[in-house]
Amino acid sequence: MTFHVLISDPLSEEGVYPLRHADGINIVMETNLSEAELAERIDGFDALLVRSQTQVTRELIEKASNLKIIGRAGVGVDNIDLEAATEHGIIVVNAPDGNTNSAAEHTMAMLMGMARKIPQAYNSLKQGKWDRKAYVGVELKNKTLGVVGFGRIGQEVAARAKGQRMNIIAYDPFLTAEKAEKLGVDFGTVEDVLKAADFVTVHTPLLKETKHLINAEAFKVMKDGVQIINCARGGIIDESALYDAVKSGKVAGAALDVFEQEPMVDFRLLELPEIIATPHLGASTFEAQESVAVDVSQDVVSFVKYGTVRNSVNLPSVPKELMKRIEPYFDLAERIGTFLTDLTGETADEVNVYYSGELANLEVGPLTRNMLKGMLKRHLGKHVNDVNAMYIANQKGIHVNEHKSTESRGFTNLITVEVKTQSGTRKASGTLLNGQGARIVKVDDYIVDFLPNGHLLFIRHNDRPGVIGRVGTLLGAEDINIATMQVGRSNAGGDAIMMLSIDKHADPEDLEELKKLEEIESVTAIDL
Ligand SMILES: NC(=O)C1=CN([C@@H]2O[C@H](COP(=O)(O)OP(=O)(O)OC[C@H]3O[C@@H](n4cnc5c(N)ncnc54)[C@H](O)[C@@H]3O)[C@@H](O)[C@H]2O)C=CC1
Numbered sequence: 001m002t003f004h005v006l007i008s009d010p011l012s013e014e015g016v017y018p019l020r021h022a023d024g025i026n027i028v029m030e031t032n033l034s035e036a037e038l039a040e041r042i043d044g045f046d047a048l049l050v051r052s053q054t055q056v057t058r059e060l061i062e063k064a065s066n067l068k069i070i071g072r073a074g075v076g077v078d079n080i081d082l083e084a085a086t087e088h089g090i091i092v093v094n095a096p097d098g099n100t101n102s103a104a105e106h107t108m109a110m111l112m113g114m115a116r117k118i119p120q121a122y123n124s125l126k127q128g129k130w131d132r133k134a135y136v137g138v139e140l141k142n143k144t145l146g147v148v149g150f151g152r153i154g155q156e157v158a159a160r161a162k163g164q165r166m167n168i169i170a171y172d173p174f175l176t177a178e179k180a181e182k183l184g185v186d187f188g189t190v191e192d193v194l195k196a197a198d199f200v201t202v203h204t205p206l207l208k209e210t211k212h213l214i215n216a217e218a219f220k221v222m223k224d225g226v227q228i229i230n231c232a233r234g235g236i237i238d239e240s241a242l243y244d245a246v247k248s249g250k251v252a253g254a255a256l257d258v259f260e261q262e263p264m265v266d267f268r269l270l271e272l273p274e275i276i277a278t279p280h281l282g283a284s285t286f287e288a289q290e291s292v293a294v295d296v297s298q299d300v301v302s303f304v305k306y307g308t309v310r311n312s313v314n315l316p317s318v319p320k321e322l323m324k325r326i327e328p329y330f331d332l333a334e335r336i337g338t339f340l341t342d343l344t345g346e347t348a349d350e351v352n353v354y355y356s357g358e359l360a361n362l363e364v365g366p367l368t369r370n371m372l373k374g375m376l377k378r379h380l381g382k383h384v385n386d387v388n389a390m391y392i393a394n395q396k397g398i399h400v401n402e403h404k405s406t407e408s409r410g411f412t413n414l415i416t417v418e419v420k421t422q423s424g425t426r427k428a429s430g431t432l433l434n435g436q437g438a439r440i441v442k443v444d445d446y447i448v449d450f451l452p453n454g455h456l457l458f459i460r461h462n463d464r465p466g467v468i469g470r471v472g473t474l475l476g477a478e479d480i481n482i483a484t485m486q487v488g489r490s491n492a493g494g495d496a497i498m499m500l501s502i503d504k505h506a507d508p509e510d511l512e513e514l515k516k517l518e519e520i521e522s523v524t525a526i527d528l
C-alpha cells in the first residue's frame with residue numbers, strides 16, 4: 001500500500017531525499033495552498049510535512065481522516081494543534097536540533113546588527129547619505145546578556161556571547177546552580193535576569209505560560225536603555241508594549257525575527273528606527289534546512305517501515321535498546337487489555353497494571369499504552385493507538401496506575417492487569433513463555449494456561465459432576481467445536497471456571513441453552 005505524504009511548506013529538496021528513495025512512499029509538494037485549499041486537499045494523505053507557515057488546526061486535523069503523522073521540519077510546534085493531533089492518534093515529530101546552530105548564529109547577527117545599528121546605517125548610506133554621527137553604537141564587551149529560556153538555542157547563544165566577552169545571566173525552569181556554574185553563567189529568576197541585563201534575548205517556546213512573558217510590567221523592571229532580541233516566537237514579547245517602551249525611550253533597540261502575526265500585516269513596529277527586523281529567517285540556512293528536512297523525512301520513513309520514530313513531540317520516544325527488550329510484550333499487553341474488556345463487558349473506572357520480574361526494571365509506559373489500546377479499541381475502534389490511548393483513558397476518567405515488583409512469582413516476567421468497574425474487580429495475568437509465545441496464566445484467582453488469541457469462552461460455574469460433559473454436548477449441538485479446555489476451581493464442589501478455546505465465533509443465541517444450565521453462572525464469549 002502506498003503511503004501518501006503532503007509537503008505544504010518549502011522543504012529542502014536534498015533533505016527529503018530519504019523520503020524520495022523509500023519504497024511505497026508518494027510525495028506531493030504543494031507549498032502555496034491557502035488554508036481552505038489545504039483543508040480540501042488533506043483527506044487521503046497519511047503524512048503532512050510542514051514548517052512554521054502551515055497552520056495545522058483542529059479543523060484541518062478533523063478533515064484528515066487518513067493522517068497518521070505530522071512532521072515539523074524545525075523546532076517550534078506552536079502552529080500545530082497538538083491536543084487535536086493526540087486525540088486523533090496522530091503522531092507529531094519535529095527536528096529538535098537541526099537548526100539550533102543557525103538560530104543561534106542569527107540571534108548573534110541580530111544582536112550585533114542592533115548594537116551597531118548596521119541595518120539603519122546601510123539604509124541611510126543607500127539613500128546617498130554619509131551620516132556617521134547618527135549611527136553610534138554600543139560595545140558588547142563587559143555588558144550583560146540576559147537569556148530567558150536556556151535550552152539548546154539559549155545555551156548556544158550564551159556560548160557565542162561569551163566569545164564577545166559578555167557576562168551572561170540566564171533563567172530557565174530547568175537551570176540549576178550546578179549546571180549554571182558548569183556552563184559559566186549566572187542564573188536567577190526572570191526578574192533577576194531582566195534587572196541585570198543590558199541586552200535581553202528570549203529563547204523559550206511559545207506556550208500559554210510564555211505568551212507576553214515580556215510585557216509592560218517586564219519592561220518596567222529592565223534597565224533604561226535596554227536592548228531586546230526575539231528570535232524565538234512572535235507573542236513572547238507583547239508587541240504593543242514593546243512599541244510603547246521603545247517610543248518612551250525605555251528600550252533603546254529591538255531586533256525581531258518573529259512576530260505575533262506572520263506573515264506580517266501590521267508594519268507599525270518597523271516605523272520606529274530603533275527596531276530592526278528579519279522575516280523569520282532564524283532557521284533559513286542551507287545547512288539547517290537540509291538537516292531538519294532529513295530528520296523529519298527519516299522519521300516518516302521509520303514510521304512507515306517500523307512504526308517507530310525518534311523525535312515525537314506527543315509520544316515519549318522509546319530508546320532503541322529499551323524497545324528491543326519490551327517490544328515482544330506489546331502484543332501480549334494489548335491482548336490482556338482486550339481480554340479484560342470482553343470479560344467485564346464494562347468500561348473501567350480504574351486500571352492497575354502490575355509488572356513483575358525483569359520488566360519491573362524497565363520503562364514500561366509503552367506497554368501500558370498498548371494494554372490500554374487493547375482495552376479501548378473494543379468500543380472506540382481502530383482510531384485508538386499508542387499515541388492517544390493514555391489521553392483517551394484520561395479523558396474518559398479512567399485512572400491508570402503502574403506498579404512494579406522485581407519479585408518474579410514463578411515467571412521471568414508477568415503482566416497483571418486489574419480493572420475496577422461498577423460491578424467489581426477483575427484481573428488477568430499474562431507472560432511470554434520462552435520460545436512458546438504469549439500465555440494468559442491467571443484469570444481472577446484461577447490458575448490457567450491458554451493462548452490469548454482466537455475465539456474463547458469463559459464460563460463460571462459450580463463444580464459438579466457431569467457439568468463439563470453437558471457444556472460439551474450443548475456446544476456440539478450449536479456446531480461449536482472445542483479446541484482446548486481448562487478447568488480451575490477454588491475447592492472441590494465450589495466455584496469454578498472453564499476456559500475454552502473454540503473453533504468459531506459464538507453468537508449470543510448459540511450460548512442461550514448453555515446459560516440455562518443450573519450449574520452455570522455466566523458465559524462470556526471473547527474474541528481476540
Ligand atoms: N526564529 C527561528 O527561525 C527559530 C525559532 N525557534 C524557536 O526557539 C525556541 C527554542 O528552541 P530550542 O532552544 O531549540 O528549544 P529547547 O526546548 O531546547 O529550549 C527551550 C527552553 O525554554 C525553557 N522554557 C520553557 N518555558 C519557560 C519559561 N516560562 N521561562 C523560561 N524558560 C522557559 C525550557 O525549559 C527549555 O529549556 C523554539 O521553541 C522555537 O519557537 C527555533 C528555531 C528557529
Ligand SMILES: O=C(O)C(=O)COP(=O)(O)O
Pocket residue numbers: 051052053073074075076077099280281282283284
Ligand atoms: O524551527 C523553528 O521553530 C522555526 O521557527 C523555524 O521556522 P521555519 O521552519 O523557518 O518556518
